[in-house]
Amino acid sequence: MKSISWGIMATGTIARKFAATVAGLTDTGRVLAVASRDGDRAAAFAAEHGVPRAYGDYAALAGDGDVDVVYVATPHSHHYENARLCLEHGKHVLCEKSFTVNAARAAELIALARAKGLFIMEAFWTKFLPAYGLLAKELAAGAIGEVTHFRAQYGFAPTGARYVRKFDPALAGGTLLDIGVYALGVAAMVLGYRPAALHARALPGEYGTDRFDSIMLEYANGTTAHLVTTIGTALPAEAAIFGTEGRIALPDFTALQEFTVFAGGEPRTVRAPFAANGFEYQIRETERCLRAGLTESPVMTHAQTLAVMGLMDEARAQWGLRFPGE
Numbered sequence: 001m002k003s004i005s006w007g008i009m010a011t012g013t014i015a016r017k018f019a020a021t022v023a024g025l026t027d028t029g030r031v032l033a034v035a036s037r038d039g040d041r042a043a044a045f046a047a048e049h050g051v052p053r054a055y056g057d058y059a060a061l062a063g064d065g066d067v068d069v070v071y072v073a074t075p076h077s078h079h080y081e082n083a084r085l086c087l088e089h090g091k092h093v094l095c096e097k098s099f100t101v102n103a104a105r106a107a108e109l110i111a112l113a114r115a116k117g118l119f120i121m122e123a124f125w126t127k128f129l130p131a132y133g134l135l136a137k138e139l140a141a142g143a144i145g146e147v148t149h150f151r152a153q154y155g156f157a158p159t160g161a162r163y164v165r166k167f168d169p170a171l172a173g174g175t176l177l178d179i180g181v182y183a184l185g186v187a188a189m190v191l192g193y194r195p196a197a198l199h200a201r202a203l204p205g206e207y208g209t210d211r212f213d214s215i216m217l218e219y220a221n222g223t224t225a226h227l228v229t230t231i232g233t234a235l236p237a238e239a240a241i242f243g244t245e246g247r248i249a250l251p252d253f254t255a256l257q258e259f260t261v262f263a264g265g266e267p268r269t270v271r272a273p274f275a276a277n278g279f280e281y282q283i284r285e286t287e288r289c290l291r292a293g294l295t296e297s298p299v300m301t302h303a304q305t306l307a308v309m310g311l312m313d314e315a316r317a318q319w320g321l322r323f324p325g326e
């Protein structure tokens, strides 16, 4: 297969990181085109990141016959319509987290991709990090005995216009879809995607969306998780896994590069630093799947995306939060 040509839909924070990452990698394809709702913004982004083609509307990018796969980097409120546009134009899709606003829309996108024989994957970059591969091996080898509990916290404190955007109901704002998805996603990686029960409480912010979330997961085998996430206070992204014979500390669980095993004797730190900035792994996995003709990644499966979306639906149902159009 020829070198893979990426399109980037949107020009915000994460779109810039993605463009910079691909530009710095020598073993992947290139970003051929970028689209913004605004032509000048697209042109400025293209100039800054050395992207050959710039479009002032998303449909033009979706219609570019030379683009193989589109990275959808719009707010999660818009992922469904934007990813759908790409699929309808025959494009493969790597779609930012949260994949959509709810599980029903996620299922629709996945069904459309399957019907068209196209690849789609949630850009849950954390799951592709090598440190999580090493962690899975430690757990499977019984490094801390039987796992009994997972705990995670994460928060950040945006200011100005970004603060308003992060809470805006029209953008499916609030803590859960923005960062709660990390805590739920990693809890699921460690304990499983099918908890028997989820118990959630949230404190609403001034715009009606959730600003402080507390979620407990209960599994059929008795294991539990407690996840605390907030937009408003910069809580370090720390997590820990507890077992019958010790614990493992994950100092930066969304961007994991090392963890420390405490299980009798001296603590043991396992390190797996990023080769670039951590985004390279999901980009390589997407390209690997495209070359192999896969429509679904075995690393981040459709069922896993749907399961986490379902957990977030359940949490929002418990605190009565619906987004416009739901």
Ligand SMILES: NC(=O)c1ccc[n+]([C@@H]2O[C@H](COP(=O)([O-])OP(=O)(O)OC[C@H]3O[C@@H](n4cnc5c(N)ncnc54)[C@H](OP(=O)(O)O)[C@@H]3O)[C@@H](O)[C@H]2O)c1
Pocket: 009, 010, 011, 012, 013, 014, 015, 035, 036, 037, 038, 041, 042, 073, 074, 075, 076, 078, 096, 097, 098, 123, 125, 165, 171, 177, 178
């Ligand atoms: N994987 C990660 O580490 C990570 C980190 C941060 C965010 N994310 C996810 O990536 C997505 C984008 O986040 P971000 O932080 O990059 O957001 P952002 O800085 O606000 O950028 C979002 C971009 O989306 C486009 N857009 C389209 N419709 C929009 C609307 N109605 N309002 C505002 N922007 C709109 C805009 O680009 P144009 O105006 O140029 O079209 C805007 O620049 C979110 O789903 C977020 O959860 C992922």
